Amino acid sequence: MKKPGNKIHYKQLFNGITVLFALLVFLQLNLSAQQERIYIGSGLSTIMIKTSGHYKQNTNYDSFWNMDSDFKYGILYLINGDSTDNLGVRYNITRDRFEAISDTAEGIYIISPDNVKRITRMSETFVFSKYINSKGVLAKGYFKLIYDGDTKLYYRKSEIHKEGKHGAFGYNPYKTFDTDYYIKKPGEQYPAIVKKRKKYILEALAYKGPKLEVYVQKNGLRYTNVNDLKIIIAYYDHLMNEKQ
Numbered sequence: 001m002k003k004p005g006n007k008i009h010y011k012q013l014f015n016g017i018t019v020l021f022a023l024l025v026f027l028q029l030n031l032s033a034q035q036e037r038i039y040i041g042s043g044l045s046t047i048m049i050k051t052s053g054h055y056k057q058n059t060n061y062d063s064f065w066n067m068d069s070d071f072k073y074g075i076l077y078l079i080n081g082d083s084t085d086n087l088g089v090r091y092n093i094t095r096d097r098f099e100a101i102s103d104t105a106e107g108i109y110i111i112s113p114d115n116v117k118r119i120t121r122m123s124e125t126f127v128f129s130k131y132i133n134s135k136g137v138l139a140k141g142y143f144k145l146i147y148d149g150d151t152k153l154y155y156r157k158s159e160i161h162k163e164g165k166h167g168a169f170g171y172n173p174y175k176t177f178d179t180d181y182y183i184k185k186p187g188e189q190y191p192a193i194v195k196k197r198k199k200y201i202l203e204a205l206a207y208k209g210p211k212l213e214v215y216v217q218k219n220g221l222r223y224t225n226v227n228d229l230k231i232i233i234a235y236y237d238h239l240m241n242e243k244q
Contacts, residue, residue, distance in 0.1 A: 047076065047084070048100060048109035049117060055225055071101050076111065077118040089121045093157065095158070096141045098126070118145070127154070131191045133183060137192070143182065147230040150237045154182040154191050155226075180224050181226070183233070186240075198223045 061171045069189045074089025080164075086103040089111075098111040098119055111119065113128035125145040132155075144153035158178045182191035184202045194204040202212070214234050215221075219226040 007170075027217045047078065048111055050105075050109050052108045070080070071099075072122050073099065074098075076100075076118060076121070077117050079115050079117050089119060091121075091126075091142070096158065098142065100139070128190075129191060131156075132193065134178070134180065134193050145232050146181075146226065149234055150186045150240070151233050152184045153230060153233055154184065156180050156182060181229075196207075196224045196226070196229065201229070201232065205233070207236060207239070209239070211239055226238070 014172055033155070069103055071090050072084075074087045075083055075085040076087065077083045077166030087100045089100050097113075100109045100111055101107070102109065116128070116129050118125055125148070126142055127145055128140070128142050130138060130140045131143070137201070140157065141154045141156065145151035145152065146155050156179075180193050181196060183194045184191040185205070192204065194200050212232070212235065215234055216223070216228075221232055223229060223232070
């Protein structure tokens with residue numbers, strides 16, 4: 001003969017376990033949500049945002065400008081004139097963002113471009129800017145600063161996802177990379193894409209005088225070589241300042 005008290009006891013135990021499980025799920029979801037928006041500390045709350053716990057320090061990322069996925073010494077130069085340098089910095093090309101680790105806080109942080117004027121990583125400098133892309137559309141993203149004169153030369157590499165050929169399991173996607181140079185002249189609002197050829201460089205610089213072409217020819221410079229292109233743009237700035 002079954003005891004009536006046992007049935008009540010098992011039912012209470014089951015209800016208790018159900019409530020405990022629901023509470024644990026709620027706490028986990030709440031903790032995950034908090035991890036997405038934990039700020040790095042006083043003074044930096046608008047500069048870097050902590051990522052969720054899913055991002056590990058050894059996560060592999062695609063290289064960008066021959067950058068590896070390791071965190072390397074970096075400095076953030078802020079719009080307000082301040083800077084912070086207790087950082088290791090790397091670039092995430094898939095998400096087009098810079099990430100950092102700090103000496104003063106645990107975890108991996110996303111660098112917010114809104115209040116950061118420039119980012120240096122070892123000997124290279126990067127900026128976040130709106131720009132006119134290859135389709136003539138206004139976009140925004142990170143650039144490597146190649147030449148920083150009155151006229152500026154930028155380089156940008158972006159990841160492009162494409163659908164592959166149809167196979168046994170459907171279309172296999174793959175990715176390629178766009179690598180483009182951009183020029184921004186004084187008074188212009190946005191950098192504009194430019195091909196490394198004589199015709200396009202001269203058109204982008206809007207220089208009609210013969211001095212620039214003579215200088216390039218005399219010094220054996222090539223429009224297709226990025227180091228020569230820096231020299232060409234520097235001389236262009238010289239000529240423009242000479243006119244003033």
